Amino acid sequence: LKHKPQPSPPGLGNKWEVDWFSLASVLFLLTFSPLIVYYFIMSCDQYHCSLMDPIVDVLMGNSHLSDIWNKTPFLSWKAANIYICWVTFQVMLYILVPDFCHKFLPGYVGGIQEGAVTPAGTVNKYEINGLQAWIITHALWFVNAYYFHWFSPTIIFDNWIPLLWCANILGYAVSTFAMIKSYLFPSNPNDCKFTGNLFYDYMMGIEFNPRIGKWFDFKLFFNGRPGIVAWTLINFSYAAKQQELYGQVTNSMILVNVLQGIYVLDFFWNEAWYLKTIDICHDHFGWYLGWGDCVWLPYLYTLQGLYLVYHPVQLSTANAVGILLLGLVGYYIFRMTNHQKDLFRRTDGNCKIWGKKPQYIECSYTSVDGTKYYSKLMISGFWGVARHFNYTGDLMGSLAYCLTCGFEHILPYFYIIYMTILLTHRCIRDEHRCSSKYGNDWKRYTTAVPYRLIPGVF
Numbered sequence: 001l002k003h004k005p006q007p008s009p010p011g012l013g014n015k016w017e018v019d020w021f022s023l024a025s026v027l028f029l030l031t032f033s034p035l036i037v038y039y040f041i042m043s044c045d046q047y048h049c050s051l052m053d054p055i056v057d058v059l060m061g062n063s064h065l066s067d068i069w070n071k072t073p074f075l076s077w078k079a080a081n082i083y084i085c086w087v088t089f090q091v092m093l094y095i096l097v098p099d100f101c102h103k104f105l106p107g108y109v110g111g112i113q114e115g116a117v118t119p120a121g122t123v124n125k126y127e128i129n130g131l132q133a134w135i136i137t138h139a140l141w142f143v144n145a146y147y148f149h150w151f152s153p154t155i156i157f158d159n160w161i162p163l164l165w166c167a168n169i170l171g172y173a174v175s176t177f178a179m180i181k182s183y184l185f186p187s188n189p190n191d192c193k194f195t196g197n198l199f200y201d202y203m204m205g206i207e208f209n210p211r212i213g214k215w216f217d218f219k220l221f222f223n224g225r226p227g228i229v230a231w232t233l234i235n236f237s238y239a240a241k242q243q244e245l246y247g248q249v250t251n252s253m254i255l256v257n258v259l260q261g262i263y264v265l266d267f268f269w270n271e272a273w274y275l276k277t278i279d280i281c282h283d284h285f286g287w288y289l290g291w292g293d294c295v296w297l298p299y300l301y302t303l304q305g306l307y308l309v310y311h312p313v314q315l316s317t318a319n320a321v322g323i324l325l326l327g328l329v330g331y332y333i334f335r336m337t338n339h340q341k342d343l344f345r346r347t348d349g350n351c352k353i354w355g356k357k358p359q360y361i362e363c364s365y366t367s368v369d370g371t372k373y374y375s376k377l378m379i380s381g382f383w384g385v386a387r388h389f390n391y392t393g394d395l396m397g398s399l400a401y402c403l404t405c406g407f408e409h410i411l412p413y414f415y416i417i418y419m420t421i422l423l424t425h426r427c428i429r430d431e432h433r434c435s436s437k438y439g440n441d442w443k444r445y446t447t448a449v450p451y452r453l454i455p456g457v458f
């Protein structure tokens, strides 16, 4: 059974009970997430990125909520056109241009790749061409910015709030469509998960891998593009705005562009590996992924660059170097930890980790149909330091982005706060799953590697 694909463990059937706490969380997130995004972007637009000033203004009676709303730019035809062109272009790059990068880039895995086995036992094929889409998009952007001047490189910043309405329309449309589709024409009915609770199903999704036709996969497309391809362009647009406003780009802005650029490129370089991560392997496609990828990610993951447009911070060389090192070390830990697990699982433990044969804990679990499977949990390398050291690296990188902005305002620190909550919750969620999957073997593993994120602390 060594290399046999392994379906999901018991408990991942297609009928789930929703407890009141999950339902309350879902209702809270559905209601407040769009407001949080609006509040952050509006605070920058109207209050120079202060999160307190709008509240103080309203409480002191200096402003009414309606004043703030009236000053908010509305949806414009220009923004709608930009957004439609953007999404259409990304869809075309995704479905019409087969990957050629893997033909000449050594070590890059692209082209047609298989995903993990779904709970119903299906193995989906994916066209991995995100790196190519990223390169083509950015090449066109630079040709425009420095040669043809079809549009200003500040175009994203200049239309940021009208574009927010477009992103929301797409986010809600795609989540609603995915919900309707799962009832009327699901891509794989056996992989649908119904709880009977409309709100929960809308948010967490019913279909596992909704598709249109053979290749248009909702999860892969919306997770990676248009949001993550846009991430680096959004940052460039902020840098261009700094140049326009102040005649120079600060070192903090360059750091944000470089560190987040590495993260984005890493994502596309490893897009095939991404098919095996929790998002694709365990999450269903609903509002959480659909709206989250369209709105939450491009708007809140890029807050540091936006902040630096309003508050251009010039860091001392020592601070800049320190932040760069923190970001690079974080990235190294994040990448190497993910790489070690990937190598370990691919070779079934027949590899070297830090120059030695890896140690591991043998474990077993029983699938829905009663078949027993065997697996291994590595306790060498970074996986022996903590059970989720990849998350720790990710958090170090996230902190580095925030530190570029100095300490005047809390807004740019939203990212590290959010990532800490997201990854801690993810860690607990994953461990809960692993514990019910592996039972006693998981206990042996947690005894061997007692800490989750920071050795000696948590």
Ligand code: NDP
Residues within 6 Å of the ligand: 276, 277, 278, 279, 334, 338, 341, 344, 375, 376, 377, 378, 379, 383, 387, 388, 390, 391, 394, 426, 430, 434, 437
């Ligand atoms: P992991 O890559 O950590 O995968 C967890 C799974 O790995 C477990 O469910 C288990 O699966 C297996 N596993 C756990 N321990 C071991 C071990 N010791 N040896 C071998 N296999 C083990 O989780 P994610 O998919 O969540 O994260 C992937 C990356 O994506 C992370 O680096 C994370 O930081 C990043 N990320 C970034 C986000 C962002 O918004 N920027 C959001 C989410 C993730 P099995 O059932 O196969 O045993």
